[in-house]
Amino acid sequence: MSLYTADDRWSLVIQRVGSTTAQLWFGTLFGELTKPSRARIRVFDEATGKLAREKLIKSWDRPFSTLETRFYRELKIDGLRAGKRYTVTAEQYLQEFADRGFYEGGWQLVARGEFNTLPGRLPEVGADPFTVALGSCYYADKDNGAIGAAYEALYSRGQTQWRPDVSFLTGDQVYLDVGGETLSPVEAEVATRLANVYAGNWRYLRELLRRGGTWMLADDHELWNGYPEVSKLNPLLWRLQNDAIRAVWEETALSGIHRVQSTKLVETFTIGQDLSFCLADFRSSRTADRLMPAASFRKVLDWARSLKTPGVLVTCQPLIVKKKSLEDNLRSYGKEYAELIGALGSSGHDIVLMSGDVHFGRIASTGLGPGGGKLYEVIASPMSNLTGSIYGLATNAPDKSIRDFPDKKTREALGWDAARVKYHRTVDTRPGHGPFSPYPKRRTREHFVTVSFHRLSSGGVRMQAQAWRVRSPGRSALPARDFRSTYTEVLT
Secondary structure (H helix, E strand, C coil): CCCECCCCCEEEEEEEECCCCEEEEEEECCCCCCCCCCEEEEEEECCCCCEEEEEEECCCECCCCCCCCCEEEEEEECCCCCCCEEEEEEEEECHHHHHCCCCECCEEEEEEEEEECCCCCCCEECECCEEEEEECCECCCCCCCHHHHHHHHHHHHCCHHHCCCEEEECCCCCCCCCCHHHHCCCHHHHHHHHHHHHHHHHHHCHHHHCECEEEECCCHHHCCCCCCCCCCCCHHHHHHHCHHHHHHHHHHHHHHHHHHCCCCCEEEEEECCCEEEEEECCCCCCCCCCCCCHHHHHHHHHHHHCCCCCEEEECCCCCCCCCCCCCCCHHHCHHHHHHHHHHHHHCCCCEEEEECCCCCCEEEEEECCCCCCEEEEEECCCCECCCCCHHHCCCCCCCCCCCEECCHHHHHHHCCCCEECEEEEECCEECCCCCCCCCCCCEECCEEEEEEEEECCCCCEEEEEEEEEEEEECHHHCEEECCCCCEEEEEC
16 A cells, blocks of 8 residues: 555545445545546455455546536446445555655555445344434534544544444535625636635545545535525625626536535435435425426435335425525425425335424424324534624524424315424524624534434334534544434334
């Protein structure tokens, strides 16, 4: 193995993993790095230390279609074993160093990662569970790598009960629409600025992105606040009234969603015959009339209606929400909202909705129609609060005011009775520090949530959830727990 030279401008992202496959993203989002003539990805079986797979990289793609600089490759690794841990190294070849005898044959190690492949079945109680980390909403200012350090500590030194196998980041991993630079009238400057926001955030998030498989969804700030609407009242978006600026902004932002975050409109996977997952991007193709293209939406509905096990639906926004206030939410799309709720209730199985967006953390549950299923909604937001922005000044106490689900109009469309909403856990808030602080008002504690799953010998799935305070170290430098007691539920 070659010598390691740390350079945090390189990104190695473990993206979606399967039982025998893994998708890896390697490259740089910084414009100043030189594109190597060759690079390689090596995957090692951690149990044996032996090389399992190797991929040589001779050509590169552009992460942003509007910019010539920056480069990456997305690689699919296959032939792996289910439920096993693997380590990854990313290396570049430097001919001039090879000629002078530096490194081993000229290969310089620039990034490391590790992941577990998906198990063939959910583990039984007593074994290490299958664990999902859930987070959303990341603003780098004042974070100083806190989310990465907290995640790395839990992953590497925490109890195996809470070590994430995979992560779901459900949107606003970047805030492209915050800051005075959004007012630039120069198209090239707009594209460069958006790419630079990604570069900075991926540098701070690298400890998370290179551990375990990560699926990412988009929300509005990957594009602009309230997308696809363009508010004429938001001064940071005034330049988007210009057609040329809006076009280059949108093209660059969509490149970030599809080429950097590798977001798909609909994805599904299962853990044996025990638990089924569906990730739905209800933002990047949203229009004034539809959450996503009709064919993609049918895939979500078909997944829900065909469930033979409990299901986990991952979206950018929650379902247990009030009617639109300032911005659209899922309920703003009444016809599709009702169709989605109806489909989720059709199988009679319990559904876990994992989401973010709202800048509060909350676990709630409610009935899901006459089939007898229940909806358990887990919200994790934010990983890092906004600072110095008109959007970062509001108090975000967890909303516990919704009493019945679904709303009257949706109930009438479905022919359902109202079900009472129960609130089980909320993430704490912390006070502000006065008018001259980056956080002048009370705000939600920065956090992410882990949700662990076991199969029960008697049938069903045990789910346990805990929230972790990103900026509050606890014992052994692990992030402090936010919930006083672990939330536990049995899904059927």
